[in-house]
Amino acid sequence: IDTTNGQGTLCQAGHPTPFVIGSGGELQAVGQGGMPVGLFPDAEYQDSHFTLGVGDRLYLYSDGITECENHQQELYGEERLQQLLCEYRKLPKNQLFQRVEKALSAWHSGETDALQEQDKKPSRPFADDISLMAIERIT
Template sequence: AYGDMENIRSAMNQGAFDFTTKPINLEDLERTIEKAAEQIAFIKQAQKEHTQLESIQNDLHVAQEIQQTILPKTFPPFPELQSFDLYAYMNAAKYVGGDFYDFFRIGHDRLGFVIADVSGKGVPAAIFMAISRTVIRAIALTENSASMCMQRSNNILCQESVNDMFVTVFYGILNIHTGVVTYCNAGHNPPVLMKKDGSVSKVPTTDDMILGAINDAAYHEKELKLSPGDNLFLYTDGVTEAMNEKHELYSEQRLLENCRTLAGKSPKEVVEKITETVGEFVVGAVQSDDITLLSISYKG
C-alpha cells in the first residue's frame, strides 16, 4: 500500500493483516508480524481442537455401539415360548442415552421386563444407565418380588449416584402360564393396557419413589391380569413429551388414542406404529429426549 488510503481501507475491509505501507514503518511491520504469528497460532490451535473433536466423536461412536449391544436385540427373544410375544426399541436423542429396556427369564414360568429413564442425557446418563441396568437385572434374577427388587436396587443406586442422578423404572414380572403381571412403578410413566376388544387404559401406579434418590425407601407392588390377545405397552417420557415446531406435546391423550387403533396388533407393529406417529407429529423438530418403547402381548 503506497500511502493510498482507499487501497489500505479496501485491504483491511477484506480482512488483510499481512500488509505494510511503503515506506516501511517499523512499528507497523512489528504489528503485522505479531498478527501473523497470532493467526498461525490460532490455526494450529484450531487444528489441535479439530483432532481432539474427531477423537471424541470416535469415542462416542464406540460408546454408542457398546450401549446398543447392552440392549437385547433378538426378537422374538424366546421363540420356544408361545404364550407371549415381545418387541422393544430405543432411539437416543444424542450419541448415547439414558433410557433402557430389558427382559429376562426368571425360572421356568416367569418373564421379568423393565423400562427405565435416567435423569439427564448424554454420556453421564449413559454410564448411570449401564449401572442401573446391571444392578436391576442382577437383583431381579434372584428376587421373587417386584417391590423388593426395586427396594434393593434403590439402596445400591443411592450409593452409586453422583450429582443427584436418579432413574425412573417400571418393573414387571409376567407369569407366562396365567397372564398375571406383578409390577412396581418407581416414578415412571404408567404403561398402557390395550385390551383385545380395543379398550385402552393406563395401568394404575404404585406411587413409588424414583431409584437413587432416598435410601431405604419402601416400595410396593400391584397385580393385573392379561387375557389372551391383550397387550401391555411401556414407554418413556420421550414419547409423550415429544414436541413439534409449534411447541405442542405429543401427550398421553394422543398416545392413548393411537393405541386404541392397534388392538390385536403384534408388539412389533405396535412399537413401529407408535414410533411412526411420534415422527409424523414432530416432523421438522429436533428430538429433545430419548425415546424408548416396549410392547408385550399375551397369547395364553
C-alpha cells in the same frame, strides 16, 4: 408375569404409567406413579397388579414419547399415545411400532404426511430417548 394365568405385578419407580390394552380395545392403566429408584434412600415403592387375557398387551414406554414436543411446544401426551395404540392394536407389534415412530416423527417435525411415507426420518432430532415395549399374551 405368570404365564399360566396372565397375572402380573410391576412397580413403576418413576416411569410413566404402563397400561394394558385388551384385545377388544379396552384400556386399563396399571400403577400409581412413584419416585425414581435411588433418588431418596427411604423411598417406598408400591406394587401394582394386572391381568393379561389372551390377546391383551401391556405397554411400557419412556417419557420421551409423551413429552415429545411439536413446533408449538405442545406435548404428544399419554392420551394421544393410548389412542394410537388402541387404533392399531390388531397390527403385529413390529408394524405397530413403525406406526408409532412415524406418528411421533410427524408430530415432532410438524409434517402431517409423515405417516404416509415409508422411510421418512425426522427432520429434527428428538430431545429425549424414545422407548416402547409391548408384552402380549398369546396363549
